[in-house]
Amino acid sequence: MITALLWIMLGLVLMECFSWWIHKYIMHGVLWEIHKTHHRQSKGYFELNDLFTVIFGGAAIVLIFLGIESLDYRFWLGCGISLYGMLYFILHDVLIHKRLNLLGRPKSKYLQAIAKAHRAHHKSKEKEDGESFGLFLIPKKYFREEGDI
Ligand SMILES: [Zn+2]
Ligand SMILES: [Zn+2]
Numbered sequence: 001m002i003t004a005l006l007w008i009m010l011g012l013v014l015m016e017c018f019s020w021w022i023h024k025y026i027m028h029g030v031l032w033e034i035h036k037t038h039h040r041q042s043k044g045y046f047e048l049n050d051l052f053t054v055i056f057g058g059a060a061i062v063l064i065f066l067g068i069e070s071l072d073y074r075f076w077l078g079c080g081i082s083l084y085g086m087l088y089f090i091l092h093d094v095l096i097h098k099r100l101n102l103l104g105r106p107k108s109k110y111l112q113a114i115a116k117a118h119r120a121h122h123k124s125k126e127k128e129d130g131e132s133f134g135l136f137l138i139p140k141k142y143f144r145e146e147g148d149i
Contacts, residue, residue: 004076011080012087015056019088020134027052032127039125045099057085092118092135113142 027035027049038049060081067074093099095106096115106112117138124130132138 003073004071007073007076008080008083011077012084015081015084016134016136019056019084020137022052024130024133028127028130028133036125036127039122053085053089056081060085088135109143113138117142 023035034048034051036049037047060078063074063078063081065078067076067078090103091111091114095103095111096118106115114135117132118135120142121130121132132142
């Protein structure tokens with residue numbers, strides 16, 4: 001059981017590192033044409049950028065399927081990636097971008113800092129000059145009291 005938890009945790013940590021990297025170097029790089037739909041006003045409910053969610057979700061499902069019989073590391077890693085995806089959706093899509101009107105303003109200091117860091121990321125509508133590419137692991141400066149950065 002401990003091993004399962006460790007794999008889930010590893011899935012979470014790896015996904016934060018991997019999505020930071022892919023966001024900074026790929027989405028704001030060669031795949032900007034897709035990701036820019038998230039930085040500009042979108043017309044409908046969905047944006048082309050949602051494709052990344054589908055790809056990450058697909059990878060998690062494949063891992064879960066591969067490991068489901070022996071309940072090995074692939075299964076738990078897939079669970080970790082799925083959990084990351086769900087947390088990402090709740091924080092990024094619901095709490096910050098209000099794609100579903102379920103949650104009000106974040107109350108905890110940590111969630112406020114996350115929202116602030118992500119707003120800073122969205123200040124730039126362009127491919128370059130971005131900051132704060134991660135979601136959960138953010139620089140200390142965003143924890144400072146009042147005032148926008
Ligand atoms: Zn971005
Ligand atoms: Zn965003």
